Amino acid sequence: MGKKKAGQSAESLASTPIDFTPDNVENLDLDAAEEIGESSENHTDSKLETPPILEEVGNQSKEDDVKKTSRRKRKKKAIKGRMDIIGAAETGSGKTLAFGIPIIHGILLDKGREADGNDSGLESSDDEEGIDEDNVSIDEEGVEVLDPSALYLNGENLEDSDEEEDEPKELDFETEEGIQEPFEFPDEVESFENDSEIEADEGDDEEMENQGFGCVRVIKDVKFDFLNEDKIQKYPRRKLRALIITPTRELAVQINSHLLAVLVNTDIKTAVVVGGMSSQKQERVLARGPDIVIGTPGRLWELLQQGNHHLCQLPYIRYLAIDETDRMVERGHFQELTKLLEVINSEESAKEKRQTFVFSATLTMIHKLPKRMNFKKKVVQMTSEIKIENLVRMIGIKKNRKVVDVTRTFGTAESLTEAKIFCDKEEKDYYLYYLLKQYPGRTLVFCNSIDCVRRLNNLFSILQCQPQPLHASMQQKQRLKSLERFSSNPRALLLATDVAARGLDIPNIQHVIHYQVPRTAETYVHRSGRTARATQEGLSVLFIDSSEISKYHQLCRTLNRETELPPFPTDIHIMKQVRERVNFARNLEKKEHTTRKQNVEEDWWKKMAKESMLDLDEEEYDEDFDREKKMKAARNKREINAMRAQMTQMLKKPLLSSNFSSRYPTQSGTLVNPFQSAQDLENSVGSVRTNNKAINLVKKESKDFSKLVKTVKIKPPLSRTSKKKMKGFEKRKLRREQEKKRFLKEREAERRGEM
Ligand SMILES: Nc1ncnc2c1ncn2[C@@H]1O[C@H](COP(=O)(O)OP(=O)(O)OP(=O)(O)O)[C@@H](O)[C@H]1O
Numbered sequence: 001m002g003k004k005k006a007g008q009s010a011e012s013l014a015s016t017p018i019d020f021t022p023d024n025v026e027n028l029d030l031d032a033a034e035e036i037g038e039s040s041e042n043h044t045d046s047k048l049e050t051p052p053i054l055e056e057v058g059n060q061s062k063e064d065d066v067k068k069t070s071r072r073k074r075k076k077k078a079i080k081g082r083m084d085i086i087g088a089a090e091t092g093s094g095k096t097l098a099f100g101i102p103i104i105h106g107i108l109l110d111k112g113r114e115a116d117g118n119d120s121g122l123e124s125s126d127d128e129e130g131i132d133e134d135n136v137s138i139d140e141e142g143v144e145v146l147d148p149s150a151l152y153l154n155g156e157n158l159e160d161s162d163e164e165e166d167e168p169k170e171l172d173f174e175t176e177e178g179i180q181e182p183f184e185f186p187d188e189v190e191s192f193e194n195d196s197e198i199e200a201d202e203g204d205d206e207e208m209e210n211q212g213f214g215c216v217r218v219i220k221d222v223k224f225d226f227l228n229e230d231k232i233q234k235y236p237r238r239k240l241r242a243l244i245i246t247p248t249r250e251l252a253v254q255i256n257s258h259l260l261a262v263l264v265n266t267d268i269k270t271a272v273v274v275g276g277m278s279s280q281k282q283e284r285v286l287a288r289g290p291d292i293v294i295g296t297p298g299r300l301w302e303l304l305q306q307g308n309h310h311l312c313q314l315p316y317i318r319y320l321a322i323d324e325t326d327r328m329v330e331r332g333h334f335q336e337l338t339k340l341l342e343v344i345n346s347e348e349s350a351k352e353k354r355q356t357f358v359f360s361a362t363l364t365m366i367h368k369l370p371k372r373m374n375f376k377k378k379v380v381q382m383t384s385e386i387k388i389e390n391l392v393r394m395i396g397i398k399k400n401r402k403v404v405d406v407t408r409t410f411g412t413a414e415s416l417t418e419a420k421i422f423c424d425k426e427e428k429d430y431y432l433y434y435l436l437k438q439y440p441g442r443t444l445v446f447c448n449s450i451d452c453v454r455r456l457n458n459l460f461s462i463l464q465c466q467p468q469p470l471h472a473s474m475q476q477k478q479r480l481k482s483l484e485r486f487s488s489n490p491r492a493l494l495l496a497t498d499v500a501a502r503g504l505d506i507p508n509i510q511h512v513i514h515y516q517v518p519r520t521a522e523t524y525v526h527r528s529g530r531t532a533r534a535t536q537e538g539l540s541v542l543f544i545d546s547s548e549i550s551k552y553h554q555l556c557r558t559l560n561r562e563t564e565l566p567p568f569p570t571d572i573h574i575m576k577q578v579r580e581r582v583n584f585a586r587n588l589e590k591k592e593h594t595t596r597k598q599n600v601e602e603d604w605w606k607k608m609a610k611e612s613m614l615d616l617d618e619e620e621y622d623e624d625f626d627r628e629k630k631m632k633a634a635r636n637k638r639e640i641n642a643m644r645a646q647m648t649q650m651l652k653k654p655l656l657s658s659n660f661s662s663r664y665p666t667q668s669g670t671l672v673n674p675f676q677s678a679q680d681l682e683n684s685v686g687s688v689r690t691n692n693k694a695i696n697l698v699k700k701e702s703k704d705f706s707k708l709v710k711t712v713k714i715k716p717p718l719s720r721t722s723k724k725k726m727k728g729f730e731k732r733k734l735r736r737e738q739e740k741k742r743f744l745k746e747r748e749a750e751r752r753g754e755m
Contacts, residue, residue, distance in 0.1 A: 091529020
């Protein structure tokens with residue numbers, strides 16, 4: 001279940017799989033929070049390390065303050081200063097709690113004030129009393145640790161109320177009536193669809209990346225029908241205090257799960273509002289007045305449009321968090337977010353009191369212009385500062401804000417080991433199978449399209465790798481089921497599109513494989529970030545074919561990589577067997593696919609004829625033809641069965657021949673022995689950090705690779721050829737040819753290195 005037991009520490013939180021079972025998600029409601037609150041007895045055992053980004057937020061202050069103020073004081077300022085926070089930190093570094101804890105803390109303070117009949121909602125950033133000194137301790141490593149019990153609803157912790165402003169007129173929540181009329185978006189608000197200038201072309205990534213994002217436009221003083229003061233005053237509901245918006249449904253479910261673990265012993269209630277699940281049920285949950293709503297833009301907007309009473313309080317929320325913000329505000333995505341933000345920002349006075357958190361691992365990542373664009377005056381290079389300024393404008397972030405960027409130059413997580421495999425397009429299946437067999441462990445494979453996921457799913461099912469698919473065309477219940485199966489098996493394989501690239505926190509994913517070079521560097525960072533989370537190590541392998549080379553080089557440029565990713569070493573002795581198996585599986589898959597297609601077509605004709613009440617023409621009915629067809633179908637079936645049996649026999653043989661010897665240390669260790677039992681693997685995942693031979697292997701090989709690369713001299717002949725005054729397209733063609741040559745040379749060099 002998504003519920004966490006009382007007293008659960010962040011560490012156990014990190015290693016506890018989130019329950020993605022559809023039943024659990026269906027039942028995600030306020031009872032969960034209540035139950036946890038009631039059942040917890042030993043919560044004081046909890047020890048929560050401050051997430052690094054939260055600590056950084058604390059360390060951010062005016063330069064003068066840095067000298068004058070003690071670390072603790074500065075931290076307290078930032079935690080409770082109620083500044084808007086724009087945060088960038090590497091994947092898996094705990095950003096969820098970095099906004100979750102301040103929100104929960106703030107809500108508890110607000111509730112305390114309200115109970116005292118005093119509700120300004122504003123704290124002074126100079127105020128030092130928000131977190132009780134007693135609740136902040138110093139751990140063995142000298143790190144300040146915030147005792148979660150400081151967050152529990154208890155009188156002592158909620159006493160501080162150093163208001164700066166008088167509370168504007170509060171809404172009356174006493175009446176029992178609600179709003180019934182469906183909401184219609186007013187004409188004066190420009191909808192995204194009407195703006196041809198900002199229509200995005202999915203394929204035009206480069207332009208999009210260079211210009212940043214721009215779907216969100218804040219229009220001041222817009223009046224919304226459903227926000228009519230009279231109507232709002234009829235609310236019988238509890239206050240909606242915080243909204244957390246995420247780009248995917250799974251992420252919303254996960255954030256709810258993380259928050260519930262911290263909400264032990266509080267009376268704070270949460271609700272998840274996402275598409276693909278019963279909206280009636282979500283309305284029922286909202287009717288109970290949760291304090292925090294976590295949702296995806298589409299369903300939130302849908303319910304708001306229908307005049308949902310609880311969501312109608314959106315302009316008055318005190319806390320707004322937008323996770324994966326750079327993705328959310330990208331052009332062409334989440335038009336509903338624009339509309340939601342217009343609603344949320346429609347009350348100026350409430351907006352001033354709101355605290356907004358925008359977080360992402362790639363928030364400050366920028367794309368360097370291609371060299372050929374550098375000389376064009378009209379083209380302006382995007383910088384992190386411009387990107388943040390855009391965000392501020394789009395989301396309506398206050399002047400009182402902090403920008404916290406603790407990302408690395410490379411953008412990826414520090415504990416991540418990266419490698420690449422150059423190969424032909426057709427060879428990718430071989431390498432994928434090779435990696436799965438040689439390095440068993442929880443593996444997540446990313447593809448650029450749903451078709452690719454489907455194809456691999458069929459192929460790797462035949463190869464008995466038990467893959468789980470995950471893509472946007474699946475039903476939500478199936479998606480959650482796939483995630484649940486993946487999370488519960490330490491050797492599982494998940495084949496996913498980028499729907500799983502951001503935010504998902506599945507414990508102990510050991511390998512991430514990019515079957516295709518992702519479209520943007522951001523996607524690469526987020527995909528890779530599904531492994532190497534919360535101080536664990538992980539491996540990311542990027543498959544590159546010749547058509548993807550320029551995309552790969554662009555990726556390296558954006559990630560500030562001066563040297564290329566090291567190659568992942570493969571064993572050619574095993575590759576021979578791998579090819580045999582995969583080729584056989586491909587043939588089988590092709591045969592099955594053709595048969596399936598024929599059956600579907602035939603069924604379709606029969607169905608159409610039946611629906612149209614048409615009888616098949618007796619004269620046209622050819623008995624011989626029909627018999628032949630039946631015989632062919634039976635033959636196909638027999639052949640398929642025979643091939644399946646042959647495949648099973650083939651797969652029974654161990655992949656490693658008895659006389660196999662390799663100069664790579666691939667014969668022992670956690671990720672190496674393909675015949676290690678699942679239980680052993682499960683026991684050893686905790687010690688992956690030191691035992692991960694796949695990672696050690698890459699690290700060792702990368703040193704050799706650096707030397708190797710130096711020996712391959714590639715001189716750009718541009719200076720020589722430029723005498724001829726080449727045109728732009730000629731230069732590009734030449735560059736492509738050079739890249740291809742270089743690619744082939746490197747591959748050759750890699751192969752030589754393996755012999
Ligand atoms: N203070 C902490 N101490 C130990 N573990 C933590 C702490 N905070 C968070 N974690 C754990 O770290 C893992 C990653 O956290 P989280 O999902 O919030 O990362 P993130 O920064 O949001 O990653 P992403 O950028 O991929 O969304 C989670 O399993 C979480 O339980």
